[in-house]
Amino acid sequence: MIESSGQRGAVVLMTRVRFARNIVKHPFPGWAKESQRREILAECLPAVAKLPQMKKGFSLETDTLSDLEKQILHERHLISRELMAVKGGSGIVISRDQSFVVMINEEDHLRIQVLRGGFNFRRVWNTINAIDSSLEEDLDYAYMPKLGYLTACPTNVGTAMRASAMMHLPALVVANQMERVVRAVNQLGIAVRGLFGEGSDASGSIFQISNQTTLGESEEEIIKRLTSVLNTIIEQEINAREKILETEPNRIFDKIGRAYGILQNGHLISSGESMNLLSLVRLGVDFQVFPEEIRPAVDRLIIDCQPGHIQYRAGKSIDSEERDSFRSTLLRSEFEKVAKPSFSIGDAQ
C-alpha cells in the first residue's frame, strides 16, 4: 500500500542545536598562540569531561587522532572541517551515545552540540540548556548583557546558537521545487545547506535547514520560528509526494525500483550515488513499499557508506575505485535480504 501522509516524522532525519561559548581573559582560538590554546584546553577539557552527561564518553586532544579517525567523526556530524584543520591545542569530548559533543578551540573556545534523531527541538534544546548551565558553574563565559554571548565571528554574537534540522526532501527534489523552497525560506532568515553544511551538495536529497541570525531574538523565538518553517517544508514535501503518486506514480516507482536494483547488483558505487540510492529506498520505506524495519539500516548505511567509514571498515587506506567496490559489496550484502518493493497503485500492469 502506498502511503504518503502518515510519515511526517520521517522527513526530519535529525535535529541539532549548537551553542558557541568563549571564556573570559583568553584570546579567541584564531588569535591565540598554541601555548595559549593549550591553556584554554587545559581549563575547558576537564570541565566538560566531568559533566554527568559525558560519563563513559571520550575526551581527547584532536592531535592524537589520525586523519581517518577525524574524517569518521566528521562524517558522523560530530566535528567540523575547521576542527580537523587546527594544529595543536584543540580537543573534543563526545558522550558515549554520540548525541552530545563539545569541540574545544575550534572557531570559539567551546562549541557545544546536541543532536538527536527525528524532529525534536524541544528535547534537544532542554538538554543543551542543562549542559550549558552546568558548564557555566565552572567556566567564566564571555557575556555582555547588551550583546549576549561574545563569539569569534560577529555573525554568531547574541544567542550564539545555531539550531538546525537535517531534512529528507526527495519529492521536492524530483519535482524540481527545491529552488523555490530555498528562496522562500531564505527570506525568512533561514538557511538551507547540503548534508555537510556550507558549500556541500545535497546528495541523497538531504538538506540542513538552520537559523541564519543570532541577534535580536531569544533562543526560544528562534526555535519557534524555525519549527514553523520546518513544518511548512514538511507539508510541501508531503504534498509533492502525494502529487507524484497521483499524477505520475511510475516515474517515482521507476526511481525507487532502480535504486533497489542497483543497490542489490552494483559493483562500483560512489559515495554520492549511494546516498542518492539510499535516499530513494528511504522514500520507499515512507511509502510503505519497503518494510518499516529496514529504516534503521538505511539510515545507518547513509553514514556507513561515507568514504572515511568505508576505509575504516576495510581496515586500510584504499583509493576511490577500491572504496566504490568495497562499498557496493557492503550494499549488495545488506540489500540481499531486503524483499522487492511492492507497488500496488498506479502501476500500468
Place this chain on the structure above:
Amino acid sequence: MIESSGQRGAVVLMTRVRFARNIVKHPFPGWAKESQRREILAECLPAVAKLPQMKKGFSLETDTLSDLEKQILHERHLISRELMAVKGGSGIVISRDQSFVVMINEEDHLRIQVLRGGFNFRRVWNTINAIDSSLEEDLDYAYMPKLGYLTACPTNVGTAMRASAMMHLPALVVANQMERVVRAVNQLGIAVRGLFGEGSDASGSIFQISNQTTLGESEEEIIKRLTSVLNTIIEQEINAREKILETEPNRIFDKIGRAYGILQNGHLISSGESMNLLSLVRLGVDFQVFPEEIRPAVDRLIIDCQPGHIQYRAGKSIDSEERDSFRSTLLRSEFEKVAKPSFSIGDAQ
C-alpha cells in the same frame, strides 16, 4: 566462472544475404506508375509464393498491412522502411519460419533475403542461391554479361548482393574502440551501420557489418572477404573482453549487475535503454555469469521490446510513456525468474 573466449559464435547474432533482382521489359519501381507496379507484382508474387521454401508462408500486398503490422515486420528485419513507404503495387512474401523473405517493388522489382541466427554465411548463401535459381526459371532477370544484374541504384549493379552480419560488440563499445574498428573496416570496403541499417544508432552495441561494393568481385569473393573481416572483429571483441576482465573486472561486472537490477526493478524503460540493458545481460551469458539457457529469451526480448512489438502485445496503440511502462512490466516478469549473476573472479570481496 568467467569465460570470454569460448563464446566466439555468440558475437554474431545473425547472418543475412540479400539479392536485388529486376525483370526485363518493366521500368524500375521508382519510375513505374502504379498500374505498371501492379503488373510487376502480378507477375512476381505468384512466382515467389509457389517456391517450395515458401510453403505455408505469408504472401500479401503491402497495402493490406496496417502501419503497426509493417512496423513489426521492420523490427524483425523482414521489410525495409522504403517498402513501408511505397503506396500501391508492392508486396511481400515471407516463409513460415521467417528466415526467407522477398520484397516486391521496393527499390528493385525483387529484394530476396535469407537470414539466419549465428555466423552462417555458407548456409545462408547456399539457400539464397537455390532460391534465386528456382526463381530464374520463371522470371526473366535483367542481366548483362559485362555488368551483371541491373539494379535501380548503380551502387548495387553487378552481384547486386549485400551480405551482412549483425554483431554484438559490447566490449569494443565499453573500451571506446568501435571508432577505430569502423575506420579500419571501411578501408577494406566494408560498411558498419547501426541495428536498423544506414543512419540508425547502435543501441545495444549491435552493429551491422556488410560489403559496400558489388562490382569487380564474385559473390564468393565478397563473402570470403567479409568473413575474414568478421573473424578479425570477433577476435578484437574477444580480446577487448579479456582485457576488461583482466584489468578492470569490476567495471564490467558493475555494468552487467546494474543492467540485471534495472531489468528486474525498473518501471519506465525506453526501447533504446532496454536494448542496452539486454545487450549487457547477453554479454553476461557469454561470460557464463548467467545460464546459457536464458540466451534465447534475451535475444527474443531484443526484438519484443521494440515499440511496434510492445504495442502489438498491449493490443492497442499506446504512447511512448505507456510503452515504457508496459515494456518494463514485461521485462520485470521475464527477469523475475533469472537468478542473480555470479561473478567469481576479480571481485573486490
